[in-house]
Amino acid sequence: MIAKVGFIGVGAMGEPMAANLLRAGFAVQVMAHRNRAPVERLLAQGATEGETPRELGAHNDLVMVCISNDEAVRQVTLGKDGLVHAGHPGLIVVDASTISPLTSQEVAESLKEAGIHFLDAPISGGQGGAQAGTLSIMVGGPEDSYEQALPVLQAMGSSVTYIGANGSALVVKLSNNLIVGAMLTAISEGLTLAAKCGVEADVTQQVLSTATARSWILQERVPSSLLAGNLEPGFKLELMRKDMGLAQDLGHAAGVPMFLTALVHQLYTQAEGLGKGELDCFAISQLYTDATGVNLASGDQTQ
């Protein structure tokens, strides 16, 4: 029965997730961070604070990790003051970061030698979902550890799905995101083509929402982003660039030709280099609109 949860990475996603654990009655110990504001807010809600991953691993039943990249995950798990040194066999570590499935499998193997159980648990649903506790969480790793972790995951997400062995949830997450990255690009291409040929983007979007191209992105995301002229993230373009790179690397390692992912990764890399990394991932559309003088925002289409 898990009662005490450590939390490493109380950023835009991690902070509301940790707050939901507190609300659900778990004792939460967050790791100290130079950025004091989210830590202080969680302390005010009843969390305690620890200095290192090792300390969090020693004092808790389960440690959540929610950070940004492969190297950071290696550091908090296997580094100098990492979880592997907690001296706590039976500890469960749940990694919600989107990293390479291959890195995740390596970390799982290394932690296993110290008797620590590792789960990859990538999340989707954005900051709104993290706040509402309605994240979709996919989980890979030993099934008995998954079952033990389930009450913790259910306090943060409304849909928790067990996929299979270590890394498998990250594989599915990257499969999702490579399809999304291609769809955002294809929709940008299609709406720009139509607009340049005289059909305003909102008309095309409406018609396509009843046609075979219809999708959650076209119907739910396009109106509030492209058609509204609003590229506030959402999901930052630099993160989509990162995920396309992870998918491409995974395909390379697995021997799968990644025709679309390779091209789309290049386009996101170009867009980030042009200074759009902090915008929403739909800013990929600007590669099309800047080159054509088209404006996709409703009622303001420039031929």
Next chain:
Amino acid sequence: MIAKVGFIGVGAMGEPMAANLLRAGFAVQVMAHRNRAPVERLLAQGATEGETPRELGAHNDLVMVCISNDEAVRQVTLGKDGLVHAGHPGLIVVDASTISPLTSQEVAESLKEAGIHFLDAPISGGQGGAQAGTLSIMVGGPEDSYEQALPVLQAMGSSVTYIGANGSALVVKLSNNLIVGAMLTAISEGLTLAAKCGVEADVTQQVLSTATARSWILQERVPSSLLAGNLEPGFKLELMRKDMGLAQDLGHAAGVPMFLTALVHQLYTQAEGLGKGELDCFAISQLYTDATGVNLASGDQTQ
């Protein structure tokens, strides 16, 4: 008030569309064709037969055209025995073929000089939709001609949408199909990657159907095609290759960079060259599965 309708092109789509016009009470004159079977079936349902487009144009209020490519449309409209020679000012010609918007605009201009009104009216919904009279029909051209043609279109489709000037409906159709062509490819890539990494395609499909990649294609088309190991068309791969080429050409003419369409067009061209043209357009997946030894059909995934 339109009572007499000529019909050119009683193929897989045209025959059931003409049958629905007969059922709705229109007098239908079909054009003679070497392939006698569909003509005879329609004659048995009360249609009459004519020899040339010119004859159909002379004897009817409206002529439907439902054929395969730009050259064939030019031939029946502007050729030797074409509709332009019908001597029938006020005639409405409705072209349901998917051709270049630029060709469609040229044909519209040439017919206008003979007092003939031309509408582009590309359809979607497949053979099933044609039989059930539930096609989605987009229309471009003069709005008053559209309004006159509306009862005819409503006898064949359940959703009829006026888009704008001549060619504009084809622009929207190509925008739809380029997005679909990219989605089929991206989904094939994502499912193959996951399968090669050990997650069976039906599991990935189920999880992604609740995630941000969800779409009509992923949820409705993947189970009955890829997961069922069934590549009976549907929409033939050679037609998707044709539409990707039309979209690419349109982008070239309009000055729009077509990053994804260009690549996807090449992949469909390769697949057609490998003998997959008569299969469903989802046979694009074989470019991935043949190279990886993966089988996407449920319960039969080869690592």
